[in-house]
Amino acid sequence: MKVQPDCYHCCLRQVLESVRFATDDPKVHQQVMLEALEVMKSFDYNKTSPIMGRAVHKLVEKHTGVKDPYQKVKEESIAVALELYPSFKKFVAEQEDKLSAAIQVSALGNLLDAAAYGDLRQVDWEKVFQNELAKNHKLGDIEKLRGELKAAKSVLIIGDNAGETVFDRILAAEIKAANEAVEVFYGVRGYPIINDATMQDAIHSGLGEETTIVDTGSSAPGLVLKDAPAEFLKLYNKADVVISKGQGNYEILEEDPKRPIYFLLKAKCSTIAAHLGVDLDTLVFLQK
DSSP, X not given: OBOOHHHHHHHHHHHHHHHHHHOOOHHHHHHHHHHHHHHHHTSOTTSBHHHHHHHHHHHHHHHHOOSOTTHHHHHHHHHHHHHHHHHHHHHHHTSSSHHHHHHHHHHHGGGOOHHHHSSGGGSOHHHXXXXXXXXXXXXXXXXXXHHHHTTOSEEEEXXXXXXXXXXXXXXXXXXXXXXXXXEEEEEEBSSOOTTBOBHHHHHHTTGGGTSEEEEOOOOSSSOOGGGSOHHHHHHHHHOSEEEEEXXXXXXXXXXXXXXXXXXXXXXXXXXXHHHHTSOTTOEEEEEO
């Protein structure tokens, strides 16, 4: 999915948030923003928005020396998710269709986004999640996944933000419950970028208890296959099932002709929603 007009202001909003996390110096904020405008002005619009995001976020480290401006945000989101984990684990266990419930909970983990909610501990998350679960979502390819899991030997989940990795433990557990012989792998970013999960974040969330965590090599807010190490590419190409989480991964991978991919996300922006043909804020699970 190529860069769209709405991607520019979204990218600027994110880089301003990032540099403010990194430093309180308004002169640095201004310098980063002015340089970001220049980067975006010359950016090849035939490329994807996450690639543009990587280019502008590099400016934050260049001017502040801070490699992971979102470190505290990620730690907080994981802590909040760990507090919620027992109740959502119980919720899934009580459902007749546990796999479907786990997919919904996994997608809703994307709501643990500081950009959307500010102070995460001031939000009634159980109420937010219950309200979301009551909505009409587009989860039409769950039965297809259920069928493929029966014979699958390996499943690769491509992760998104740090907080939702806690809820992805529930999804991984239900995938293994559907097929005890399957091995579940979980791909994380190779370098800190906004609030996306790195190896350290995934380990902190306890994801290693349910999956084998693997480094995708990506430094963009989405999986860039050309940056991936050979071992990961082999896993990506040979996995029986690939589940891609979040908008950033979707923007890059939805045009990959090499293999079918299940996309699990919440359509949080109008551009993505229109591309998917769904209403804004819809949970989506589909295979392409």
